[in-house]
Amino acid sequence: MNSIGWVEAERSTPTAIDYRVYHEPDVFAAEQRNVFKGRTWCYLGLDAEVPNAGDFRATHVGETPVVLVRGREGQIHAWVNRCAHKGATVCRSLRGNQADGAFVCVYHQWAYDAEGKLVGVPFRRGMKGVGGYDKDFDPANHSLETLRVESYKGMVFGTFSLEMEPLEDFLGPVMRKYIDRVFHRPVKVLGYARQYMSGNWKLYSENSRDSYHGALLHLFYPTFGIYRQSQDSAGELAEQGFHNVFTVSKPKGDIDYTSFGDEANREMQGATKLQDESLLQFRPEIADDIGLHIQSLFPSVVLQQIQNTLATRQIVTHSVDKTELVWTYFGYADDDEETTRHRLRNLNLVGPSGLISMEDGEAVELCQQGTVGAEGKYNFIEMGGDDVRGYYAPMGMDENAVRGFWKGYLELMDDALAPSTAEVLA
Amino acid sequence: MSLVDPVLQGLVDSLNAAYGLCLDDGRLEEWPEFFVDDCLYQVIARENVDNGFPAAVMYCDSKGMLADRVVALRRANVFPEHFSRHLISRAVLTAVDAHVVTAEASYAVLQTRNDGETRIYNAGKYVDRFLVEDGAAMLMSRTCVYDTHRIATLLATPI
Numbered sequence: 001m002n003s004i005g006w007v008e009a010e011r012s013t014p015t016a017i018d019y020r021v022y023h024e025p026d027v028f029a030a031e032q033r034n035v036f037k038g039r040t041w042c043y044l045g046l047d048a049e050v051p052n053a054g055d056f057r058a059t060h061v062g063e064t065p066v067v068l069v070r071g072r073e074g075q076i077h078a079w080v081n082r083c084a085h086k087g088a089t090v091c092r093s094l095r096g097n098q099a100d101g102a103f104v105c106v107y108h109q110w111a112y113d114a115e116g117k118l119v120g121v122p123f124r125r126g127m128k129g130v131g132g133y134d135k136d137f138d139p140a141n142h143s144l145e146t147l148r149v150e151s152y153k154g155m156v157f158g159t160f161s162l163e164m165e166p167l168e169d170f171l172g173p174v175m176r177k178y179i180d181r182v183f184h185r186p187v188k189v190l191g192y193a194r195q196y197m198s199g200n201w202k203l204y205s206e207n208s209r210d211s212y213h214g215a216l217l218h219l220f221y222p223t224f225g226i227y228r229q230s231q232d233s234a235g236e237l238a239e240q241g242f243h244n245v246f247t248v249s250k251p252k253g254d255i256d257y258t259s260f261g262d263e264a265n266r267e268m269q270g271a272t273k274l275q276d277e278s279l280l281q282f283r284p285e286i287a288d289d290i291g292l293h294i295q296s297l298f299p300s301v302v303l304q305q306i307q308n309t310l311a312t313r314q315i316v317t318h319s320v321d322k323t324e325l326v327w328t329y330f331g332y333a334d335d336d337e338e339t340t341r342h343r344l345r346n347l348n349l350v351g352p353s354g355l356i357s358m359e360d361g362e363a364v365e366l367c368q369q370g371t372v373g374a375e376g377k378y379n380f381i382e383m384g385g386d387d388v389r390g391y392y393a394p395m396g397m398d399e400n401a402v403r404g405f406w407k408g409y410l411e412l413m414d415d416a417l418a419p420s421t422a423e424v425l426a
Numbered sequence: 427m428s429l430v431d432p433v434l435q436g437l438v439d440s441l442n443a444a445y446g447l448c449l450d451d452g453r454l455e456e457w458p459e460f461f462v463d464d465c466l467y468q469v470i471a472r473e474n475v476d477n478g479f480p481a482a483v484m485y486c487d488s489k490g491m492l493a494d495r496v497v498a499l500r501r502a503n504v505f506p507e508h509f510s511r512h513l514i515s516r517a518v519l520t521a522v523d524a525h526v527v528t529a530e531a532s533y534a535v536l537q538t539r540n541d542g543e544t545r546i547y548n549a550g551k552y553v554d555r556f557l558v559e560d561g562a563a564m565l566m567s568r569t570c571v572y573d574t575h576r577i578a579t580l581l582a583t584p585i
Contacts, residue, residue: 276494358580
């Protein structure tokens, strides 16, 4: 990338971002260092996904393949899925249980324990006195690259950064309060869906924080006359700006979509009735009326409760224009069969086929396609102001949390987006 | 091995062929008519089925829900413009119990978007229960168990 490019990207602000950041491989590489392997905690999975000793689950931090493992003592470990010998993938399954606790690379059978420590090297002393490693070879110097792991209420996070503050401080009190809300009792996994989008990960990160698009892009509710102006909503940001939560409470009062229809450009239909309303049914099960809770935890996960659907959406950044969204659906451990069936019906609303959410995948791709060749041009994020506030009312149409994302992102990326002296002089 | 009743085999295969063409022709409003009223239609990842997880990306346990999906597709949902093409294997009838036939068939759904390239969009198998009455078969349940667990962009049109 030439130095002029860096200068342009450096001019980005939380209200105007150079489209270059969605397309430039150098920016993507810098994000892997500064964001995913930098001063952040990245979501790895749920405690409930690896309940027993030896249970493992393949996961990612940014583009880096990582394995989450429950050790014999019940501790959760995470290591990069890359053999210390030749870099081969060690664990080749998506999930499973390694009862003996040993993960063996198939290439030369180097064996690692659940913590990632090298515990076996075939023919270390050679064969019949020939070959083998030098006597100074110390397996302790050839373990898998490990991450620090901490969990909060069953959400497991890892970091490559040695200086990173504790997870609880990174999340902060506001985010923790909302995580507590969803994880108020033990959960069980209901399954997965994986969505592969031809778009940059930040387009999805903006999307999950953008409360402006909700009733404009996702027309399922208004089409069936379900939009209610009287819904209460609240949005809160963490101190860094890049985590946010927004909630909508169960409607109180009558359906009224007329004032919305006057403002929206696409026709409000409203006359259509659902033949089977059971998929919309909401049974409050947390001590409040919140029917929608979407919480984006920078850089790589969204936690949601929409009606009675519970899910994490993990963002995996495969390349500058390929992003995978891994949906992990869950319920509460004490759900009976009927409650589970109700959640399955509600799940029609969300995920890759979600009646109120599928459009997000399309929006990401449209923005990726539309910004090709637009380096040096900027987006416009001033709905609701140009500042970043801790509290806002998203139903009032506000991009506060999108600006918050960029504020936090730009702080982490600062040096990476700025030109080095050498590049400027070159 | 018992002999397959060629009449039942023909009813099931004919329904599958007509089902695929109905979706591929874009006659979505006719799609619920392949099902009985009290039906179950699911699209679920094979990784979930193999691990005993129930979560599906589509889960419709009434014919009304199928019709609602179609109305949503027509009026509300936004997705890449595309054609679908179903390739469905001959069914294997796994059991026959009075009027109920259980069967499985492999499928591949190819998708062609506006760029003109045809891609393998979703491959898997149908796990079905058919009600056979008066010389016609109807779907009591269809579970689309997909191998392609990395869904390209989103999954809007039924499988």
